[in-house]
Amino acid sequence: MDKVIVASPEARVKLFTEHWYKQWKTISDSHQKNDKKDFDFEVWREMVNEVDKSHFLENCGSETQGSFTHSQPRIHKDFTEILDVKIKEDEADVITKTEYETKYSDSFLFFKLKFIDNNWLIQSMDVHANHPHTLMVSDEHQQEIFSKCSESAPFVKVIDQLDLNENILFQHGRKVETKRFGEGVTEMNTVGNLNLQTGVMSILDIGYDFKDFEPLHIKVKPGQYKVESLTAFGKSIGVRVLFSEEKAVKWYAANTLNGYGIYTVDAGNLAIFDAGDLTKLTFAQKEYEFNKWSRVGGTQLITLENKNDCVITDGDGDGSYPALWGVNENEEIVSLYIDFIILVEENENEVIYSV
Incomplete structure (x- = not known):
């Protein structure tokens, strides 16, 4: 026809x-x-x-x-x-x-x-499933979001089953080998700058709706922050946001008020985004950006409410992945990263550690 x-x-x-x-x-x-x-x-x-x-x-x-x-x-x-x-x-x-x-x-x-x-x-x-012009986040939910985070919120210890190290993971050109994927070489790339206009951050599979999501308990200073991605075996191994040029020396769970820093996903997509200014975001806008990303995949900056206020990556399929705050000697946040649990091994005590 x-x-x-x-x-x-x-x-x-x-x-x-x-x-x-x-x-x-x-x-x-x-x-x-x-x-x-x-x-x-x-x-x-x-x-x-x-x-x-x-x-x-x-x-x-x-x-x-x-x-x-x-x-x-x-x-x-x-x-x-x-x-x-x-x-x-x-x-x-x-x-x-x-x-x-x-x-x-x-x-x-x-x-x-x-x-x-x-x-x-x-x-x-x-x-x-909802009218496309329906708002993802109501005014009431927006106020609730702000009430669940603070710059002075306490750090939370990473669960005992994880012993992860950002500095081991994020290395460019490292030859690696896993039982699952065989041999490969890591590649680290700069994705761009994440625009955090409010500093209220969230980590979520944005293929879902935003009905029950919570922000990270700790709020960061608003600003533009460098995003780096790490790949190997043709897969996303990790993604991080750098708040400082300092290297992290210690890591804490990047948790929500009621969570412990582990985030469940479908098809491996996880997004880190500014959650403090979403009162005009509709289902249609969110789906349009998500679908545009999904046609290409990889790690990209996308726009939810303000330009480049979200970084989304495709990870390694369905599962649950940890997010961690990296801090310096003075316990100041220098990074936030997600580990897709590929460059890891498990010891005799069933602790997963970075390799």
């Missing part, structure tokens, strides 16, 4: 919705008739690609070819309504809602479109 010329962004979204649903219905019915044998994802990918080529800009797509559900399709022509359309010159945002009988399965789609060659085409499509 060629790209049909449409006069409005909502008309493009409507055409896309109908086309996508038609493809879903065709392959779903075929699968049912074939006694539900193994689903043919290759055919499904081709069908989705046909839809994307008809409605999206070049090299853009719906990114729906990797999953399939028979009972409730992500996009349904009969249960989807357009909630909001905003047009600014040659760009537009369109929000739709797909509502099924079971309330928990409602979903919102947030489309970004461009007007090119007298035609509206889709640039991106993100899926949300």
